[in-house]
Amino acid sequence: MIRSKKTKILTYVVLILLSCVCLFPFIWLIRSSLMHMSQIYETPPVWIPSPFQFSNYSEALTILPFGKYFLNTSLIVVLEISGVVLTSSICAYAFARLRWPGRNMVFMIILTSMMLPGAVTLIPIFLAWSALDAVNTIIPLTVPAWFGGGAFNVFLIRQFLVAIPKDLDEAALVDGAGYFRIFTHIMFPLAKPALIVVGLFAFLNGWNDFLGPLIYLNDEAKFTLALGLQLFKGMYNAQWHLMMAATAMVVLPAVIVFFLGQKYFVEGIVMSGVKG
Template identity: 45%
Template structure:
């Protein structure tokens, strides 16, 4: 008991120092969004403003179509979360509960795609979507999520489905349930912890995705939030000039963009941890 108490007293200061180090960039960003020009360019730099101003949060809505960025991002995120979750669950259930020729080989090929760098497929996929005339639309960011949902998600859900007792399937078949009924009414409800992990992961990846929008979107009306923030940067996409936006306004836009990610992680962290533990077989 004495040793465990001593270890706890040593752990808390280390955790506090680590928290301060990792939170400092976030605090710096938010604090600078409330600074005036005098505080922004002080030497040496200051962390907190001498006078708190919220004008930057009003300005960003008129400098760029920020509301359009948010709307496009919400559409892409909502569709991607549904597509990735449902399609990966269908694929995982097939690999875990159905028997068909070369099942192990096909699953191995799916896992092997995780080692394939995205840069390798970037040009062929772009050419494909260009031939379909989907560039400058949100389709290239949405449609692929409905075709498998990603190898990692398939692997994660397969581990969960494989751990369900076979007696559940047999009992359902005796009661007259078909394959779809077993999947949708029995397996999916039992799979909620793992589905939560997939949904949260898909949300995080899609909300923060920059490379996809950069490849396929060149018209500002179709920009997502990540690409819109890049457009707000001086001299970058969208033709901004050096004097068109202040650091406070850019930090205000970044602060608003990070709020949904922080909220999702804050309210879903317990489900995220428990879902990962259950899906991978880790027990506390």
């Protein structure tokens, strides 16, 4: 009993230390964003700003139109999340609950697409969107999410749906419900943890995406936060207190969303691996 208690205490100590290591860059970011430029270079390092320079945030966010970048990013993220959650859940339902010829073979082909590096398809996809005159629009960044939602997301939701007893489908069919109603009224609500995980992944992917907007967006008025931050870095590379403030404002929404959804994140990952 005593040995078990000591093991538990040691485990918590190790986890706390590892958490501090992981949180150190974020703490350093916040600390630097609230300092005057001269304090950042002091040796030994100053951990608590004196005084707190909250004006760094207002100054950084007014140098470039970060409000416009925020709206652009939010629009892309909302469209991407909506498309990914809806279409990937429909595909996963078809692979997990419906029986049709070649189902397993098609599913395996979809999974093999995950092994294809994005760099291989980058140029062909760009040429295709260019031929459709969709460059410098958000179409290439949002429309693909409405066509399947991604192989990994389909796999994740499919694994979750497979673990749900088949009796629910059979009972609904006996009561006269069709496959569409079973999906919308039974499977979709039950898959809430997995859907939240997929939505969280889609949010983080859309919010932090730099390569996609860099390739397809040319007009500065259409820039996302990732592009705006890179532009800010190029213009004010030496102003580290402003750079840290702008970075903190871009990172903060993603951190908040992750902490709000971490319960469902863990639950969805665990439940998805219950049954293959």
